[in-house]
Structure formats: structure tokens, C-alpha cells
Amino acid sequence: MIPDKDTDYFPQLDALRAIAVFFVLLEHWVPGSYWFNLFLQSVRHNKLNNVTALVIDWNELQGIPVPDTLLLSDINYEPAQFEKLFAAIGYFLDRHCTIILSTPQRLVARDFINQLLPFCKEQAVRTIATESGTTEISIFVLKQ
Numbered sequence: 001m002i003p004d005k006d007t008d009y010f011p012q013l014d015a016l017r018a019i020a021v022f023f024v025l026l027e028h029w030v031p032g033s034y035w036f037n038l039f040l041q042s043v044r045h046n047k048l049n050n051v052t053a054l055v056i057d058w059n060e061l062q063g064i065p066v067p068d069t070l071l072l073s074d075i076n077y078e079p080a081q082f083e084k085l086f087a088a089i090g091y092f093l094d095r096h097c098t099i100i101l102s103t104p105q106r107l108v109a110r111d112f113i114n115q116l117l118p119f120c121k122e123q124a125v126r127t128i129a130t131e132s133g134t135t136e137i138s139i140f141v142l143k144q
Helices: 010-015 034-045 079-094 107-119
Strands: 018-023 051-056 069-073 098-104 120-130 133-142
Touching: 034 051, 079 098, 079 107, 098 107, 107 120, 107 133
Parallel strands: 018 051, 018 069, 069 098
Antiparallel strands: 098 133, 120 133
């Protein structure tokens, strides 16, 4: 079950072999970047000793370790990449990986998200404070 508070979810990952993967189109998510380092700081702060952060190319998945749980966030920006991204998600689902996907509610991604709904076992919406106000974030738990 997706908890009411976002911060309540991550301690549950401690019992799992988890991996956070950033499918990267934008340079600011490369290792050593502010955002990548912020994620690593969050992992350390929450004492998640079994979480690994990787930046991978979704066209080259061979040799990527398949975790119990895959955390994906903000991956659906480029409609031209949706077909390849869907195939990459299918690669992990076919290998019995649970995927937790969080994403802002963008109209451009509606068809992409609709393709994932047959795999959706849980779904929630959270309102997140931003510098310019608030935004709605959808969270999906995907399984084969």
C-alpha cells in the first residue's frame, strides 16, 4: 500500500534489494550533478544501505542488474522516447521487478502512462510544494 506520507514509504525498502535508476536524457542527472548527489544524500540520510543509484541508457539494458524494486522518477519528458522507455520498463517487469514510478501529471505523457496501467497494482496522487506553488505527482506501483 502506498502510505499517506511520502517519507513513510522508503524505510520499507530496507528489507529489499533496491536500485534507483535514472534514465537520462538531460545532463543535470549525470553522476556528480547536484540532483544525483541530492539523491545519494537522501539515501544516506535514510540509512538505506542496499540502494544503488545508476544512470543507464535504456537502449543498453544487457548486464544491468535486475533489482527487486526499481525506483523511477520524472522519466517521461520526451514523447519521441516513449516507445523505447516502455520497452525498457517491460524488460524489468518481465524479470519480476516491481517498479515504483513517480511523475508529474503532464498531458504529453498521458498516452504513455495509459500504456502502463495494465501493470499498475497501486496508484496514488500527492500534492508537492514547489518554488512556484504546488504540483500534483502521480505514483504508480507496477508489477507483471
